Amino acid sequence: MRAAWDSDPATAGTPITRVVLDSSYFGGDAWEPSWNRKELYDGYMPEITALMVDGDRDDPYSNVSARSENPVQRAGDAFAAKLGGVATSVGSAPAGAPVLGHVESQPVSTLVYQALIVSDNTLAEALARVTAIQAGAGNTFGSLQQGITAGLAAYGLDTSALRIADGSGLSGNNAVPPSYLTSLFLKVQNREGSLWAVYDGLPVSGEAGSLRYSDRFAGANSRADGAVHAKTGWIDDGYTLSGIIDAADGTPLTFAIYALGDVSDDAKEAIDTLAAAIYDCGNNLSNQ
Incomplete structure (x- = not known):
């Protein structure tokens, strides 16, 4: 700069x-x-x-x-x-002011990976806000409902039940039905459109990101290491895990587990135990 x-010449030496x-x-x-x-x-x-x-x-x-x-x-x-x-x-730059320099971010796919793998709230909020701006919905928190549902429209799923208050999921005013997530993760697993970036950014049990932490898939649940590709969620009154399980018999399964209300850290272990059981059941579970 x-x-x-x-x-x-107009500014040199000034x-x-x-x-x-x-x-x-x-x-x-x-x-x-x-x-x-x-x-x-x-x-x-x-x-x-x-x-x-x-x-x-x-x-x-x-x-x-x-x-x-x-x-x-x-x-x-x-x-x-x-x-x-x-x-x-x-303040703001006057109209027509010369650009002295600029920088560009990493590609959006890289930012999606960085946001998902360790639950980077800052990046998630920035991506949500830019999504709303690009959709013409506005540039405030209030624009995220319209902007995010517009961004999801191309995947053909009914978004009418979604309630979006922020981009990170920190607000208790968000509401996303588990059935919506299991349907969306079918498309993620198939890498439809740009959703390959979501799949590649998901934490992996025992191997990557927030599912590699010492309090996730520990003990007997470690038998599912490497098989659960899923996004963690945590606020004061809820723990969630949703994504894709490559079951022991080779069956890919999508899932969404919510523990809501007066929850404690024990909920994480319970969720992992249930996910590991889904891993064990595989096709047998999907046929019941």
Whole structure:
């Protein structure tokens, strides 16, 4: 950016004195009202803005790390420091302003993988918001219902029962019937359309992501290691697991297990035990 500034005859030799912070690509509330604010301090969720650095983590090398009260300003401070400590202000670029530099993200398929494999809430929210924007639904939390269901429409499943409050699933106001997930995962397993990226990003029991943690598929349940490709879910009043099981007899099965209400960590073991039993049953289960 500084090289572009210095190479322009109109600005060459002129010091950069201020960085304007424009986060207007996302609108509305930065914090979904149904979220517990402790998720910010516990490190599971930042305020959702279009301008932040490293997911606004205190420790950018840790997926779960405390976030700040003002990710836009923290991002601005990072830019300002690189430019020698210039001032910052919130605003927007004037129409027709020259572009000094830009960066591009990894492909969306890579971001989907990164979001799914370890349940990166920040990436999930950003992907949901961009989906809504691309669908023409808007750029706020309130646009996600229309945007996400529009994105799913191409797969031919009835989305009328879906209730979408956020992109990460942290809100208790979300509602997705288990039957919808089992139907969708049939299409994921067949890698329809762009759903191959979802399949490739799923945690795998005992081998990858959030299903490789020491408290998942432990003990006798480890017999299903490598066979369960599924997305974990956890909020204060629910644990879920949904995806695809390559059963012991070679039968592929889709499944969705929900434990809702006053749940504890024991629910994870119970869910894994049920998934391992499904692995054992295979075609026998699917024919009952």
